[in-house]
Amino acid sequence: MALLEVKNLDVRFAVRGGDLTALRGISFSLDKGERLGLVGESGAGKSVAAFSILNLIARPGYIAGGQILFEGRDLAAMSERELRKIRGNRIAMIFQDPMMTLNPVLTIGTQMVEAIQAHRKISRKEARAIALDRLKKVQIPSPEKRLDQYPHELSGGMRQRVIIAIALLLDPEIIIADEPTTALDVTIQAEIMDLLLNLCEQENVALMLITHDLGVVSQVTRRMLVMYSGRIIEQGPTREIINDAQHPYTQGLINALPQMGEPGARLFQIPGAMPSLKNVPSGCPFHPRCNFATDQCKRAMPEYVRSGNVDVACYEVANLIEQEKRMQEAES
Amino acid sequence: MTSPLVSIRGLEKRFDLSGSFLEQLRFEGGRLRRKQEAVHAINGVNLEVQKGEALCVVGESGCGKSTVARTVMGLISPSAGEIHYGGQRIDHLDGKAALPYRRKMQMIFQNPYASLNPRMTIQQTLEEPIRFHHPDWTAQAVRDKIHEVMHSVGIDPDWGSRFGHEFSGGQRQRIAIARALAVDPEFIVADEPISALDVSIQAQVLNLLMDARESRGLTYLFITHDLAVVEHFGTRVAVMYLGRVCELADTRTLFATPRHPYTQALLSAIPKLEDDRPNHIRLQGEVPTPVNLPSGCVFHGRCPYANERCRQEVPMLIATDGGAQVACHAVEEQRL
Numbered sequence: 001m002a003l004l005e006v007k008n009l010d011v012r013f014a015v016r017g018g019d020l021t022a023l024r025g026i027s028f029s030l031d032k033g034e035r036l037g038l039v040g041e042s043g044a045g046k047s048v049a050a051f052s053i054l055n056l057i058a059r060p061g062y063i064a065g066g067q068i069l070f071e072g073r074d075l076a077a078m079s080e081r082e083l084r085k086i087r088g089n090r091i092a093m094i095f096q097d098p099m100m101t102l103n104p105v106l107t108i109g110t111q112m113v114e115a116i117q118a119h120r121k122i123s124r125k126e127a128r129a130i131a132l133d134r135l136k137k138v139q140i141p142s143p144e145k146r147l148d149q150y151p152h153e154l155s156g157g158m159r160q161r162v163i164i165a166i167a168l169l170l171d172p173e174i175i176i177a178d179e180p181t182t183a184l185d186v187t188i189q190a191e192i193m194d195l196l197l198n199l200c201e202q203e204n205v206a207l208m209l210i211t212h213d214l215g216v217v218s219q220v221t222r223r224m225l226v227m228y229s230g231r232i233i234e235q236g237p238t239r240e241i242i243n244d245a246q247h248p249y250t251q252g253l254i255n256a257l258p259q260m261g262e263p264g265a266r267l268f269q270i271p272g273a274m275p276s277l278k279n280v281p282s283g284c285p286f287h288p289r290c291n292f293a294t295d296q297c298k299r300a301m302p303e304y305v306r307s308g309n310v311d312v313a314c315y316e317v318a319n320l321i322e323q324e325k326r327m328q329e330a331e332s
Numbered sequence: 333m334t335s336p337l338v339s340i341r342g343l344e345k346r347f348d349l350s351g352s353f354l355e356q357l358r359f360e361g362g363r364l365r366r367k368q369e370a371v372h373a374i375n376g377v378n379l380e381v382q383k384g385e386a387l388c389v390v391g392e393s394g395c396g397k398s399t400v401a402r403t404v405m406g407l408i409s410p411s412a413g414e415i416h417y418g419g420q421r422i423d424h425l426d427g428k429a430a431l432p433y434r435r436k437m438q439m440i441f442q443n444p445y446a447s448l449n450p451r452m453t454i455q456q457t458l459e460e461p462i463r464f465h466h467p468d469w470t471a472q473a474v475r476d477k478i479h480e481v482m483h484s485v486g487i488d489p490d491w492g493s494r495f496g497h498e499f500s501g502g503q504r505q506r507i508a509i510a511r512a513l514a515v516d517p518e519f520i521v522a523d524e525p526i527s528a529l530d531v532s533i534q535a536q537v538l539n540l541l542m543d544a545r546e547s548r549g550l551t552y553l554f555i556t557h558d559l560a561v562v563e564h565f566g567t568r569v570a571v572m573y574l575g576r577v578c579e580l581a582d583t584r585t586l587f588a589t590p591r592h593p594y595t596q597a598l599l600s601a602i603p604k605l606e607d608d609r610p611n612h613i614r615l616q617g618e619v620p621t622p623v624n625l626p627s628g629c630v631f632h633g634r635c636p637y638a639n640e641r642c643r644q645e646v647p648m649l650i651a652t653d654g655g656a657q658v659a660c661h662a663v664e665e666q667r668l
Contacts, residue, residue, distance in 0.1 A: 191612075219610045269532065
């Protein structure tokens with residue numbers, strides 16, 4: 001059984017003039033120790049997906065349907081009280097901006113001890129020892145000193161290390177990291193990603209990494225989901241998708257990267273922009289920007305088809321697979 | 333070699349942190365002392381931008397790249413050094429005397445959500461610079477010009493009566509580019525123009541900037557932290573670290589054979605699609621604060637090749653065999 005299994009998740013935002021659907025029919029699973037990447041541009045719903053796993057969607061957002069099974073128990077149906085035992089304890093979360101996540105008026109040590117004591121009945125002293133151990137694990141220079149420092153005394157990279165240390169405090173099964181390095185410089189980003197990857201491997205923690213950076217996904221994760229306008233349009237092994245993307249959007253996203261283009265030549269560009277939730281196109285939400293769009297695409301959302309080990313929601317890909325099958329049958 | 337379009341000579345910029353005279357006073361060791369502190373944002377930068385090129389300035393936050401852009405545009409005045417445009421010194425000009433240069437030099441900012449006036453329609457936004465620089469133009473001529481620039485950046489000219497907030501980030505950045513192009517500039521300073529945008533939109537805007545360069549013969553000073561963009565867009569690259577240029581080279585040379593240890597580390601840190609793991613050069617520590625600059629080479633504290641000379645003596649940019657200019661003692665002594 002998978003550690004985490006999300007089945008047909010729908011998330012909506014109740015606003016004046018009706019509900020906006022932020023996530024539609026999201027299904028994926030995460031195994032123990034697995035590293036999964038969630039990729040998409042702003043507005044694709046990747047952060048909503050991450051937040052909804054811990055039921056952290058704030059009103060007017062709500063989970064409208066589907067299940068989030070963590071070790072077989074449905075998080076979507078759990079009471080707030082029960083959820084609190086899982087949040088930060090079994091499933092930890094790392095957010096984008098470390099300055100927003102840390103409390104500016106408490107020392108690092110106080111915040112870490114507080115988090116431990118919220119879940120375990122142990123003394124302050126023991127909790128502090130755990131905190132110190134985690135700070136050592138994230139390779140912060142002079143960790144004893146950091147316990148008594150305030151967040152503003154640390155640099156951005158160090159703050160993000162503290163956040164990772166806090167995420168590790170209670171030996172979680174899953175870490176959900178929402179754009180953990182977007183606010184950081186490239187060299188610091190590389191260090192933090194390396195650290196996160198090594199820690200997850202050592203401790204056998206499952207990682208769900210939300211990012212817009214395909215390079216990071218390729219370095220850190222083994223499986224990935226590509227999201228567009230609230231739907232998963234492609235999912236499968238990272239290497240397979242990066243090397244041979246099936247969905248026209250994923251292909252476009254990869255080809256639009258400057259590192260894919262011939263220096264100085266025009267870059268491949270996807271026309272238009274991601275639709276807003278207020279007017280999601282009918283059928284496949286990508287069809288107005290897609291070169292392969294047909295009438296079929298405008299009518300209904302395509303079902304997933306399997307190509308290699310990758311699941312893709314695209315009529316064009318489905319047709320190609322169908323053609324191939326027919327050719328093979330004709331040959332034999 | 334022809335004379336450069338823009339040249340930056342011995343540029344320095346310090347931002348005072350210590351406040352007024354009374355705020356500077358400290359009581360230390362039984363005596364009243366006056367303590368002054370400043371952020372040393374730029375410490376002696378020399379750069380020349382040739383006509384028609386796209387010179388990229390790269391570096392991490394706090395290296396002074398945006399300060400360079402702003403000083404060149406005259407948005408902040410330098411603490412020392414000179415800016416020349418077309419052979420004329422412009423950094424000390426003000427008011428009327430600077431006017432002709434302001435038309436020739438335009439700037440594109442990072443955040444199109446902040447750089448467009450929310451209370452002006454697109455028409456008004458684009459009209460303002462044209463009317464300011466060409467007070468003698470007829471209303472029809474202004475309208476034609478707006479029509480032309482909107483068309484060239486791919487914004488439907490019929491949308492002129494809309495406001496900035498009605499557009500997406502990519503479209504807003506197109507409008508900001510249209511505003512810069514509206515007065516037919518020769519030289520454009522772009523400060524992280526695509527960092528706030530999504531990947532698919534980044535490609536659109538980058539293509540637009542490249543097209544404009546070709547069709548209008550523009551010269552760019554392009555500020556960015558994204559090396560992948562530099563490799564694609566730039567003709568030459570200046571890598572900055574703590575207010576100094578540590579390497580200056582043709583894009584191709586820099587990416588093929590980075591010489592400065594910092595450039596090497598920076599290049600290795602870009603996450604590449606073909607990587608299965610992060611494989612970057614590990615640097616010790618973090619960027620020191622520009623308030624108390626390290627002695628000697630500003631990079632010595634994190635450099636694996638630093639020796640006593642690096643701790644004492646500031647390295648100068650020196651031309652190497654490969655054509656790059658590198659400010660590094662180790663490269664100069666051929667230790668590296």
